[in-house]
Amino acid sequence: MLLIDCPCCGLRPETEFRCGGQAHVARPATPADVTDKDWSEYLFVRENPRGVHAERWIHQHGCGRWFNALRDTVSDRFVETYPMGGDPKSTTTETRL
Numbered sequence: 008m009l010l011i012d013c014p015c016c017g018l019r020p021e022t023e024f025r026c027g028g029q030a031h032v033a034r035p036a037t038p039a040d041v042t043d044k045d046w047s048e049y050l051f052v053r054e055n056p057r058g059v060h061a062e063r064w065i066h067q068h069g070c071g072r073w074f075n076a077l078r079d080t081v082s083d084r085f086v087e088t089y090p091m092g093g094d095p096k097s098t099t100t101e102t103r104l
């Protein structure tokens with residue numbers, strides 16, 4: 008079973024977690040000033056890379072907190088987890104194709 012390192016609880020089974028999609032998606036500073044196309048891209052368009060990718064995860068059946076993770080989408084290996092609002096210690100360029 009895959010274990011995920013929750014920043015609060017430590018290593019826990021993957022069945023306790025849920026992925027919340029791409030991390031670090033910046034909301035436009037003034038939403039009223041963006042075009043409908045730009046707004047829809049902010050809401051719906053996400054990267055789908057092959058390799059290491061930053062994602063938001065929630066420990067749904069544990070502490071209930073959101074955190075960020077660097078996960079390799081090819082091997083499903085978690086490179087690192089880190090608190091919301093933080094930056095990863097690792098670089099994300101190692102396997103991105």
Ligand SMILES: [Zn+2]
Pocket residue numbers: 013014015016017066069070071072
């Ligand atoms: Zn937790």
